[in-house]
Amino acid sequence: MTNFVHCRGCGHQIHETAPTCPKCGAPQAVASQLASTTHAPLAGTLGPYGSIPWFRQRWALVCMFLVFAPAAVVVAWSGEIYYLAGTTIKTFPKSAKIIMTVITALLLIALAGDDEAFQGFAGMTIIGGAIGLSIRK
Template identity: 85%
Template sequence: MTNFVHCRGCGHQIHETAPTCPRCGAPQTLAGQGPATAQAPLSGGPSPYGSIPWFRQRWALVCMFLVFPPAAVVIAWSGEIYYLVGTTIKTFPKSAKIIMTVITALLLIALAGDDEAFQGFAGMTLIGGAVGLSIRK
């Protein structure tokens, strides 16, 4: 069985025996440690996400989605977005990225138009999407 883990630098999925990430070149093991494991229980470190960059974590994506949705969509499609379920790190499925993209397109179309009711609907859809992302299990 082939096991994959997430890169310590960029979050890309790589084979568990890879010494470095083929995408970003980040070393995958620290001195005195074995290879990292994906979906493993987390140790009590300063951050429950370990070495996953802040912009790849759910809380950052939700904040970006509320402030500037196009940036959140670009970050979501450029790599994996991670969230915690108990003590396990999981990734967002492609369907969540598609929903974010559709909501962002709806918002941009509404902002280009003059209909205030449609703009209000698009804004409420954006807020609903952010709430949905934040409570996703």
């Protein structure tokens, strides 16, 4: 697929990556910079982010946390958890891991007990914690 833009000088149709207009010679720097800022960062960050193991990506950790919190805690503490913030790859702060661990500990204590109300509370806590982690920036 090729994309054409209009020359900034004469309006002649030229290729979007052309540095100058072949007809009038006007520089097209702004147009080509715009093209590179719209496409390049996305392609540049999705590449490295895609190479991160699936279980170290935030969505996987949140899913794991919902299904089996202790496994998510082990993954979180054995390495970094990565997520995309805009076009930047970021990692979970230690505070998020500590919160996860505390919630998991409370959940395990609750599940070990007989109190149904407490178990319900633990279920709500783990879902809330997962939602909190998923929207955290």
